Amino acid sequence: MKNIEDQKNLLGKKVLLRLDLNVPLQDGIIKDDTRINKILPTLKFLIQKQAKIIIISHVGRPKGKIVPALSMRPICTNLSEKLNQKINLITDDIRKIENKDLFKNIDGNILVLENIRFYQEEENNDSNFSQHLASFADVYINDAFSCSHRAHASVSSITKFLPSYCGLQFNSEVTALKKVTSEIEKPITCIIGGSKISTKIGIIKNLIPKFDNIIIVGGMANNILSYKNIKIGKSIYEENCNEIVKNIFETSKQYSCSIIYPEDVITSKSLDGKPEPKKLNDISDNDMILDIGEKTIKKIDNLINSSKTILWNGPAGYFENNDFANGSFQIAKSIVKNHKSNSIYSVAGGGDTISVLNKINAIEGFNFISTAGGAFLEYLEGKEIPGISALN
Numbered sequence: 094m095k096n097i098e099d100q101k102n103l104l105g106k107k108v109l110l111r112l113d114l115n116v117p118l119q120d121g122i123i124k125d126d127t128r129i130n131k132i133l134p135t136l137k138f139l140i141q142k143q144a145k146i147i148i149i150s151h152v153g154r155p156k157g158k159i160v161p162a163l164s165m166r167p168i169c170t171n172l173s174e175k176l177n178q179k180i181n182l183i184t185d186d187i188r189k190i191e192n193k194d195l196f197k198n199i200d201g202n203i204l205v206l207e208n209i210r211f212y213q214e215e216e217n218n219d220s221n222f223s224q225h226l227a228s229f230a231d232v233y234i235n236d237a238f239s240c241s242h243r244a245h246a247s248v249s250s251i252t253k254f255l256p257s258y259c260g261l262q263f264n265s266e267v268t269a270l271k272k273v274t275s276e277i278e279k280p281i282t283c284i285i286g287g288s289k290i291s292t293k294i295g296i297i298k299n300l301i302p303k304f305d306n307i308i309i310v311g312g313m314a315n316n317i318l319s320y321k322n323i324k325i326g327k328s329i330y331e332e333n334c335n336e337i338v339k340n341i342f343e344t345s346k347q348y349s350c351s352i353i354y355p356e357d358v359i360t361s362k363s364l365d366g367k368p369e370p371k372k373l374n375d376i377s378d379n380d381m382i383l384d385i386g387e388k389t390i391k392k393i394d395n396l397i398n399s400s401k402t403i404l405w406n407g408p409a410g411y412f413e414n415n416d417f418a419n420g421s422f423q424i425a426k427s428i429v430k431n432h433k434s435n436s437i438y439s440v441a442g443g444g445d446t447i448s449v450l451n452k453i454n455a456i457e458g459f460n461f462i463s464t465a466g467g468a469f470l471e472y473l474e475g476k477e478i479p480g481i482s483a484l485n
Contacts, residue, residue, distance in 0.1 A: 094485055095257070096258060097135065097138065097258040103142035108144045110135070112148055121167050131464065133175060133176070135260040138261060140203075144232075145203075146202060148206065183195075187206055187226070192230075215245050215246045218250050220253070223249075224254050227255045234259070239469075242467050245479075258484070265461065269460065272438055273438075277303060278402050280401055283304050283307045285307065285407050286309075287311050288331075289331050291331060291337060296470060305350060307351070308393055309353070310408075310409040310420065324377075328381050357385070359383055362379055362380065370386050384409060398431060403428055404473075405442075406442050425458070443463075443466075443470075
């Protein structure tokens, strides 16, 4: 992929910039502006180069219909404050806009087109729509990696019509993911959690041939324990997954990848009940497994200490209750400790994982934190990412 930093002359050029500004809104108020902060470096780079910037993004899932509550207006206000610049929202029908009219009678060099998903043509990856969007600009930049697993008009087919580059955040995301999937410094360990093993099986199978250790925690580990004929009481469990688990162990044996799962646990009779440390053979019928135990934490810490690269996706337990968050917190602290000593390269992703890190202010202790959600997981699964393919 060509990086926008490779484009030397942007002075006065019109740049069509695809961003992910899909932030949570409540009554027109932004509840979390993390995604906006992530793309500021690319915007500041373009401002410094004196480009004319046309931002395309979306909020929510309007499904091709105009939904006033999903307007880009609050995002424009937020951006304007952060950049100390006038940001112009264009609410005209995009299909009727002409290039020559875009910056006419506009104060400033940054404008935002109204929610691109108000148009059915966007999600249909309509080539004519893409071509029309491309007619607005001289250059296209995709800095929305988190939207790039979707073959949409402003992500995929648009690159046929304009010189195309990735933005700074997009480049950082792909660089980090390459370091944990193809440009690996070994030994490499993956810590993977979540409630359903079936949703992560594609990732596990894709990573087994490349990784030295895969640590399975969270609700999905209960399927491993059940497969090993360990009673899991009334713990969260996914039906009909024994073949999946069997396949994981058989494939890992083939590639000499160690599969690690809990050796002891923290249980309770309810989600807000008293935590009880248990050995695996002591779990009763009315117990719920809600976290990993001290023995398991120590084993994971030793594996992190002996690794050069770490990938983490998914907490170790029911972290929403601090009584069952210790396993997740200790994993985070172990990775941060090794990061500070420059002994590992660490990548974390997934909303719950980020929530864990925010709870103990550990975000800065990782080399890279991905907020990309589906695109992050599909990349790890080895699936083709339309936005990357388009830029290539």
